[in-house]
Amino acid sequence: MPVLRALSKAARQALLAPGCGCPPLAVAVRSISFSPRQVTNDASFHSVSFSETDHPKVLITGGLGQLGVGLAKLLRKRFGNNNVILSDIRKPPSHVFHSGPFIYSDILDYKNLREIVVNNRITWLVHYSALLSAVGEANVSLARAVNITGLHNILDIAAEHGLRLFVPSTIGAFGPTSPRNPTPDLCVQRPRTIYGVSKVHAELMGEYYHHRYGLDFRCLRYPGIISADSQPDYAVAIFHDAIKTGKFECNLKPDTRLPMMYIDDCLRATLDVMEAPAEQLTMRTYNINAMSFSPEELVAEVQKPLPDLQVTYNIDPVRQAIADSWPMNFDDNNARKDWGWKHDYDLPELVTTMLNFLGADSRIARAN
Ligand SMILES: NC(=O)c1ccc[n+]([C@@H]2O[C@H](COP(=O)([O-])OP(=O)(O)OC[C@H]3O[C@@H](n4cnc5c(N)ncnc54)[C@H](O)[C@@H]3O)[C@@H](O)[C@H]2O)c1
Structure with missing residues (x-):
């Protein structure tokens, strides 16, 4: 096994350990001396502890879509205006630009992302950039780049800098062979859109980075989100x-x-799961539902x-x-049991x- 021989002892133990996610493996993985992009991964050096700042310092990617602006408003109310940075590749409307920090960030540009995370001492990353189902089907190669290559950049940045990472998934991550009424957290996932395929990939990669590198990855599968300014669903x-x-x-x-949800419930669920103590999370990807x-x-x-x-x-x-x-219909019993999810609408x-x-x-x- 020449590849294994080149690895450190801890890395070899991690790779050879049976199963995934068991405590001994998690401990071994955290001590691996390389990160996904071969940059020294010393979380104690890179990450800013919460006690140092009192509040997380949040970056939201793809923040000018249906959900980002509302989430920034909620998080700013909780953590302070300057602790939440919205970013996108589009020009913000003036009310968004004047409501709090906004910067340009293209998730396909790894160095740009890293610079933003470092210069702003980011501790939480909410990754909203994506091409959704209809847009993705109309431009598969762009969807593949943004939803898959872009996600790889996000995962690496988050792992290297000890960030807590939120990536939303979707009902679109299931397919015709999944149980549909209700759909449990763990079941067959064979979606037939590039959007769905890329979201299954995100769920699995995030969970893999969690087990392999100790990344604090958190993922909710949102149902259809209803808000006054969303796309013409x-x-x-x-x-x-x-x-x-x-x-x-x-x-x-x-x-x-x-399955559907009003936007206020969706944003509150996102904040709740990000704030949930890690020991309450028996999984890293949860269904959430309202109606x-x-x-x-x-x-x-x-x-x-x-x-x-x-x-x-x-x-x-x-x-x-x-x-x-x-x-x-979505079975979200695990979210309700583990971290107290409850919808209002x-x-x-x-x-x-x-x-x-x-x-x-x-x-x-x-x-x-
Ligand atoms: N809205 C829903 O009903 C719903 C349901 C389930 C999951 N989600 C997920 O929630 C997240 C946010 O959804 P939304 O409805 O706000 O999406 P949206 O399509 O409204 O916004 C996505 C944003 O990503 C940005 N973007 C595209 N390419 C980019 C790039 N290269 N770099 C940086 N940004 C880029 C776009 O400019 C856009 O502002 C997505 O990941 C989506 O998959 C949404």
Whole structure:
């Protein structure tokens, strides 16, 4: 075994130890004298302990998407404005630019990432950059670069600098051969989109780095996230259309059931799992869920305050095929048991909140 011979004794022991994740292996791995990119990995040198700063110093990648700006707001409230840095490759709108630290960061540029982490003494990394399912299918090679090569940069930076790393996964990490109702944390994962494949890769690589290098990797599989400013998913579009025109054309079949969550629950879950003491985490990748509904159930709920809403169905076969391969319901019992996950928003609260947020008062008044 020439490769093994070249390794240190501790590394050999780690590689030869049976199983993964057992305490003796974790101890051996932490003492390995090289890191993924062959940079000396002395966590006590690189990482800034919490007692030194009182608060984590957070970097959010891909922070200008649906979730990053809201997460920055939540984390800044908790840890202080200057302790949370938003980054992206896009130009921030002025309200985001003026609300707290923002910097350019391309996750494909490893040196740029390292410079940001070092210069800002980052201790937590929330990795939001990704090409999501529809965009990824439209540009597979870019999705592969951003979601897979970019993730490798993030993992190496996090391991080398002793960061706590959060990477979200998704219902899209499951596929048609997964159990769908409910989908447990551990089961067959054979997704058929590049997005799903890259997220399974992220889950496995993060867990591997945890066992191999002691990386503090934490991952939640988010369901579909609903917020007022998200991309035109049916479960968001219905609220905008109900208010603007009173008519809604749905591109999924009426009985297509998917797990969903209001954005406030998703962001709070992210903060909660990042703050959870490591000894409470029996796993490193958890499902989280809040509700599960179909278009016809959502329509019925929206029609309670807006009975004049007219709904038609015009099925998009590509979106329907993707939705049909996703979980219908998520089993998140492990998250609830291990670190106390609990959602606040069920379907009725979601509908009331979205309609209020989008200013439905006038239409509701008219309907009454
Ligand atoms: N929104 C959801 O419903 C949902 C559900 C499950 C999981 N997630 C995950 O949560 C994370 C955030 O989702 P989102 O909805 O905010 O995504 P989004 O598509 O809205 O935003 C992604 C961001 O990544 C940035 N990006 C692209 N290439 C980059 C690069 N090379 N370097 C740096 N940034 C780059 C984009 O500019 C964009 O602002 C993603 O990882 C996604 O997979 C989201």
